[in-house]
Amino acid sequence: MGMVVVISLPLILFSVMLGFGCYFLGRARGRQEFYNRAQVFGVPTPPPDSSTSGATAYPSSSSTYLKPRNSTNV
Secondary structure: OHHHHHHHHHHHHHHHHHHHHHHHHHHHHHHHHHHHOOOOEOOOOOOOOOOOOOOOOOOOOOOOEOOOOHHHHO
């Protein structure tokens, strides 16, 4: 019975530490990706199979709006 506890306890602790490590690493990567890739607000593009000569053609927008980053406020 003591052998099961000796083998299981390190596995349980390793699993818990691995879970916390993956959680914090994923959270940091998600925040980095959020700040590096700005959302672009504009007119949606039409589907690839639709014809643009129809009555409901989307107007083309040449300018895109990017949100200012926090480093510009310093």
